[in-house]
Amino acid sequence: VTDTNLLGTYDLQTRETKILRREKNSQWQPGSGLFFVHSTKGSKLLISQGGQRRGSFELGVKYVLLDFKQGNATDLDLKSDLARFGRDSGQIYLVDGGGTLLFVTLSLEESKDSSAHRNSGLVPEIWVRTPSGDYVKAAVSAHYQCTRNGEVIYWESSTRDFMAFSIAGRTTRKAPEFKVAGS
Secondary structure, eight states: OOOEEEEEEEETTTTEEEEEEEEEOOSBOTTOOEEEEEEEETTEEEEEEEEEBTTTOOEEEEEEEEETTTTEEEEEOHHHHHHTTTEEEEEEEEOSTTOOEEEEEEEHHHHHSTTHHHHHOOOOEEEEEOTTSOEEEEEEOSOEEEEETTEEEEEOTTTOOEEEEETTTTEEEEOTTSOOTTO
């Protein structure tokens, strides 16, 4: 028995399999470290790889951003990247075909204790990872709605106003074209 993890594509028309990554399983317990499709947009896929680690038996997760048309895969260390900003990755969304990622994050302290954010009064933050690898704080809000035309749409619970954060321009505006939240 060979403990090898494979990441590849299968073309339904040509019936051809293309292996994009083949790795001997040295980081994960046997049977762990499998690849799973997290989300897709266009030719981009966000792939998660996780399970129980060898040695420590801790649970772990890694991410790969795959462009299946071009056949290239980029390893992402999202948890470490966001930890540099004091954030835990939380909910992750692939929001466009360019590979932009969005996170509804908690602080590192809050992520260790699931009840901490309810008792602390702290509000999650919305962060964006651009295709070039830059991380940008988009908003202090837990109420992400969608990403449309390069803008992160969310609402503020105190005013119930929808807001739009431009990823390229790094500016925020009121977005009255969206309905009032909760109505």
